[in-house]
Amino acid sequence: MNNSIGNEMYTLHINGQDRPVKDAWVGESLLYVLRERLELPGAKGACEQGECGSCTVIMDGDAVCSCLVMAATAVGADIVTVEGLIENDPSMAVTAQTITSQITDVQQAFIEEGGVQCGFCTPGLIVAVHHLLEKNPEPTELQVKESISGNICRCTGYGRIFAAVEAVVQVRKASR
Amino acid sequence: MSTVKQDTRHRDILGTSALRPDGVAKVTGAFSFSSDMWAENMLWGATLRSPHPYARIISIDTTAALLISGVSAVITAQDVPGKATYGLISADQPVFASDFVRYMGEPIAAVAADHPETCRRALAAIIVNYEVLTPVVDPELAMLATTEQIHPDGNLIRHQHILHGEAHITSDITVEGNYTIGMQDQAFLGLEAAMAFPDSGGNGVELHIATQWLHEDRGQIAACLNLPEDSVRVVLGGVGGAFGAREDISLQVHCCLLALRTGRPIKMQYSREESFFGHVHRHPAKIWMKHHATKEGKIVKVESRMVFDGGAYTSTSPAVLINGITHTQGPYQCDNAVVDGYAVRTNNPPCGAMRGFGVVQACFAHESQMDKLAHACGLSPVEVRLINAMHTGDKLITGQVMESVAPVERCIRETDLIPLPAPLALDANVLEFPGGSGRTADRHNIVRGIGWGVSMKNLMYSEGFDDYATARCTLSNGIASLKFATSEVGQGFVTLAPQIARSVLGVDDVVLETSDTQIGSAGSTSASRQTWMSGGAVDGACRLVRERLFEHVGRLHNIDPIRLMIEHTDVIDTIGTFRISVTQATQGITLSETFEHHHRKTEDLDENGQGNCHVAFAFVAHRAVVDVDIELGLVKVVQVATAQDVGRVLNPLSALGQLEGGIAQGLGLAVMEEIILDNGRVKNPSFTDYLLPTALDAPHVVAIMIEEPEPQAPLGAKGIGEPPCISVTPAIVAAIRAATGKALSRVPVRPQDICL
Numbered sequence: 001m002n003n004s005i006g007n008e009m010y011t012l013h014i015n016g017q018d019r020p021v022k023d024a025w026v027g028e029s030l031l032y033v034l035r036e037r038l039e040l041p042g043a044k045g046a047c048e049q050g051e052c053g054s055c056t057v058i059m060d061g062d063a064v065c066s067c068l069v070m071a072a073t074a075v076g077a078d079i080v081t082v083e084g085l086i087e088n089d090p091s092m093a094v095t096a097q098t099i100t101s102q103i104t105d106v107q108q109a110f111i112e113e114g115g116v117q118c119g120f121c122t123p124g125l126i127v128a129v130h131h132l133l134e135k136n137p138e139p140t141e142l143q144v145k146e147s148i149s150g151n152i153c154r155c156t157g158y159g160r161i162f163a164a165v166e167a168v169v170q171v172r173k174a175s176r
Numbered sequence: 177m178s179t180v181k182q183d184t185r186h187r188d189i190l191g192t193s194a195l196r197p198d199g200v201a202k203v204t205g206a207f208s209f210s211s212d213m214w215a216e217n218m219l220w221g222a223t224l225r226s227p228h229p230y231a232r233i234i235s236i237d238t239t240a241a242l243l244i245s246g247v248s249a250v251i252t253a254q255d256v257p258g259k260a261t262y263g264l265i266s267a268d269q270p271v272f273a274s275d276f277v278r279y280m281g282e283p284i285a286a287v288a289a290d291h292p293e294t295c296r297r298a299l300a301a302i303i304v305n306y307e308v309l310t311p312v313v314d315p316e317l318a319m320l321a322t323t324e325q326i327h328p329d330g331n332l333i334r335h336q337h338i339l340h341g342e343a344h345i346t347s348d349i350t351v352e353g354n355y356t357i358g359m360q361d362q363a364f365l366g367l368e369a370a371m372a373f374p375d376s377g378g379n380g381v382e383l384h385i386a387t388q389w390l391h392e393d394r395g396q397i398a399a400c401l402n403l404p405e406d407s408v409r410v411v412l413g414g415v416g417g418a419f420g421a422r423e424d425i426s427l428q429v430h431c432c433l434l435a436l437r438t439g440r441p442i443k444m445q446y447s448r449e450e451s452f453f454g455h456v457h458r459h460p461a462k463i464w465m466k467h468h469a470t471k472e473g474k475i476v477k478v479e480s481r482m483v484f485d486g487g488a489y490t491s492t493s494p495a496v497l498i499n500g501i502t503h504t505q506g507p508y509q510c511d512n513a514v515v516d517g518y519a520v521r522t523n524n525p526p527c528g529a530m531r532g533f534g535v536v537q538a539c540f541a542h543e544s545q546m547d548k549l550a551h552a553c554g555l556s557p558v559e560v561r562l563i564n565a566m567h568t569g570d571k572l573i574t575g576q577v578m579e580s581v582a583p584v585e586r587c588i589r590e591t592d593l594i595p596l597p598a599p600l601a602l603d604a605n606v607l608e609f610p611g612g613s614g615r616t617a618d619r620h621n622i623v624r625g626i627g628w629g630v631s632m633k634n635l636m637y638s639e640g641f642d643d644y645a646t647a648r649c650t651l652s653n654g655i656a657s658l659k660f661a662t663s664e665v666g667q668g669f670v671t672l673a674p675q676i677a678r679s680v681l682g683v684d685d686v687v688l689e690t691s692d693t694q695i696g697s698a699g700s701t702s703a704s705r706q707t708w709m710s711g712g713a714v715d716g717a718c719r720l721v722r723e724r725l726f727e728h729v730g731r732l733h734n735i736d737p738i739r740l741m742i743e744h745t746d747v748i749d750t751i752g753t754f755r756i757s758v759t760q761a762t763q764g765i766t767l768s769e770t771f772e773h774h775h776r777k778t779e780d781l782d783e784n785g786q787g788n789c790h791v792a793f794a795f796v797a798h799r800a801v802v803d804v805d806i807e808l809g810l811v812k813v814v815q816v817a818t819a820q821d822v823g824r825v826l827n828p829l830s831a832l833g834q835l836e837g838g839i840a841q842g843l844g845l846a847v848m849e850e851i852i853l854d855n856g857r858v859k860n861p862s863f864t865d866y867l868l869p870t871a872l873d874a875p876h877v878v879a880i881m882i883e884e885p886e887p888q889a890p891l892g893a894k895g896i897g898e899p900p901c902i903s904v905t906p907a908i909v910a911a912i913r914a915a916t917g918k919a920l921s922r923v924p925v926r927p928q929d930i931c932l
């Protein structure tokens with residue numbers, strides 16, 4: 001989108017691809033650029049100050065609040081958003097069916113265990129839980145609670161989210 | 177053999193934990209929330225808000241803002257072509273303030289520009305001259321005739337008196353108290369957002385909006401735009417939670433006005449800070465309550481005076497007030513009552529609907545009273561509640577007879593049977609201590625307490641309001657499609673509606689059409705009403721289609737339709753000689769029916785607060801276990817046990833999610849959540865300063881759902897959304913009292929209330 005206040009040009013590396021950003025205002029957050037410039041609206045904004053976790057993405061292996069990152073400073077970083085968790089086969093059209101067959105075990109567990117209500121917190125939580133389980137495949141209940149305590153969910157009261165994480169941990173454990 | 181296959185095949189019918197149809201989209205980030213919309217050529221909209229709680233506007237100068245490159249429009253009150261005000265019950269709130277601002281954050285102007293930052297700069301360039309006035313912020317003072325009336329409609333929004341039985345009767349024991357309830361925010365995660373598309377020619381507009389009630393929005397928007405209602409199409413945008421905060425108009429009119437003015441699509445979305453100013457909150461209330469009881473603990477009379485601070489504009493205050501005062505008795509028998517309730521206008525932020533709607537406030541008072549009564553009579557919290565428990569057939573203090581199934585005793589007894597949690601281990605992880613990850617608590621200062629809360633909540637709208645719901649079902653080639661204007665806000669109606677269709681019609685494939693105003697109203701997603709009302713409408717429409725299907729099959733196969741029924745996915749006759757699959761039976765035909773579900777009529781209250789004003793009721797008991805650091809005043813809610821009267825469980829997984837989610841919100845009001853005001857100014861409009869329960873604050877919830885089908889309810893199911901958040905708050909506070917011995921008469925309980 002052309003606008004009157006910015007003409008920055010830079011390239012971000014997101015979900016394995018180089019994504020050029022044009023005519024941007026330098027004050028834009030990574031969250032804004034993902035959502036409004038790069039057609040990646042999966043990360044959500046709900047507080048713009050690092051309190052809710054809805055905007056969580058992975059940057060160089062760390063889970064970060066994309067609302068707190070200036071997009072122009074993320075040049076050179078390896079960024080993964082919720083959209084990048086699904087292994088898209090580019091030869092296949094993206095339909096409900098192909099997506100369903102490709103969603104991750106964490107995503108599947110959130111659906112099956114009732115961890116999703118309005119779903120606004122969900123993408124951030126999905127990213128956070130993937131990140132947690134990568135670093136710590138068998139977290140204790142308290143470790144799960146602590147690691148997602150930066151992701152606010154107003155709908156579920158967290159019970160079904162804990163159940164979803166627990167289900168993934170058990171299935172992964174059994175298949176190891 | 178095929179029958180056997182069908183018998184064992186899992187079908188997502190009523191009673192199963194069918195999964196959300198929007199689940200995949202929501203976990204992958206593909207679900208489109210209203211804030212995710214984008215359009216070619218769109219502009220951003222933003223709102224200028226008052227920095228003062230009360231001031232006279234002397235002048236507004238928009239010249240400089242309009243000169244900023246990238247700004248397309250700046251609009252103020254004089255640009256509103258239709259009605260200058262809106263409101264759910266009384267249209268007393270200006271679209272834009274023009275003479276006075278009556279609360280901090282009141283909209284004054286709106287801008288459209290090419291970038292959110294350009295919008296911010298344009299807002300900063302609008303010059304408003306104010307004569308700052310002293311705000312009226314104390315409702316007790318505000319309601320006096322001698323106080324300055326801050327609105328032409330006056331400061332007293334509503335007063336209602338209840339007199340039931342004998343006013344002057346007394347008894348052996350009296351207990352009384354003054355209780356304060358703080359201002360809670362709904363704090364849905366998905367901020368207010370909308371996109372408006374102007375019709376070419378500017379004679380109409382299409383608004384995609386996260387709302388609770390499409391038709392109500394449309395009526396209010398159309399009036400302000402001076403357009404016929406059918407020139408305003410309102411489409412449900414993806415909703416990130418609601419909890420009452422999307423019942424009132426926020427950015428709807430502003431967004432449409434900007435779209436019509438610029439001829440371009442307008443995207444508006446609030447920031448979190450703006451959201452705190454942009455929607456109504458839970459009413460803060462002050463309640464005096466006095467119970468008269470026999471020595472045995474049987475309630476004889478309840479007296480109360482309730483004052484609800486409505487803030488600057490009416491919103492739903494009159495209805496919240498009625499809910500509050502008509503629930504003074506709680507889920508207990510009571511033959512005599514004298515109650516006065518006042519909803520008052522002040523220069524505080526406007527208050528309106530939030531989950532629990534007036535009953536939350538009354539319940540904190542009556543449950544605190546029940547514990548005082550127990551203490552005075554030497555009874556346990558459980559005993560005093562069982563002695564007084566309400567039953568079906570009892571008369572309420574409004575004179576209305578309790579016709580709903582009322583398993584109050586069962587709720588209490590079954591909650592009581594839930595095992596208590598193990599004591600805090602000596603070597604417990606510090607994360608389990610009060611104070612959580614801050615490592616602030618000392619193990620030796622941690623004391624455990626247990627407390628109770630029981631509540632009654634009305635379902636649907638009251639006082640003669642016909643909040644009907646409409647649905648259409650179309651069946652063709654074995655696929656049912658459903659159309660309704662019901663707002664899915666996260667509660668799971670999109671899961672339930674297909675379950676109903678599958679159960680009634682024997683189909684598996686159900687398509688949900690867009691929720692918009694191209695069909696009759698569904699009423700609001702509030703008051704725990706959509707399962708009953710829109711569920712009833714979907715059920716009704718599906719049943720009409722099923723009748724048509726039986727007629728069609730009967731005609732073709734020469735069978736009396738009365739002998740036909742659905743078994744699994746087949747139409748069969750009752751003697752088992754005929755069977756055809758629904759898919760086959762509907763090849764090449766289309767059957768479509770629309771149904772409106774109305775609940776039974778209710779009436780207004782008379783001057784003594786008597787009348788059949790409510791439709792139905794649901795009940796719940798909560799028992800809370802807390803650990804309190806008595807030195808630092810920190811609280812950890814360890815466990816909440818609950819048994820809830822649900823009528824019938826239609827989807828166990830969704831139902832549990834409602835119970836757990838509601839409990840977390842009630843916990844928030846008990847110990848964390850409060851909008852702090854200083855002379856009308858909001859001091860904490862952010863998630864840094866307004867604290868919400870996190871994963872570490874979540875208690876272990878043990879829930880029992882009591883299934884005694886409600887004969888009045890179309891599916892036998894009561895609404896379950898509100899009850900979970902109501903009595904859990906007093907239960908937690910009672911547990912803190914038990915641990916600390918402090919009186920604690922206000923919520924939220926703050927550390928200083930415990931340790932100072």
Ligand code: FES
Pocket residue numbers: 044045046047048049050051052053054055056065066067068
């Ligand atoms: S929007 Fe980034 S943490 Fe809330």
Ligand code: FES
Pocket residue numbers: 115116117118119120121122152153154155156365416417666
């Ligand atoms: S599901 Fe609504 S905020 Fe988590």
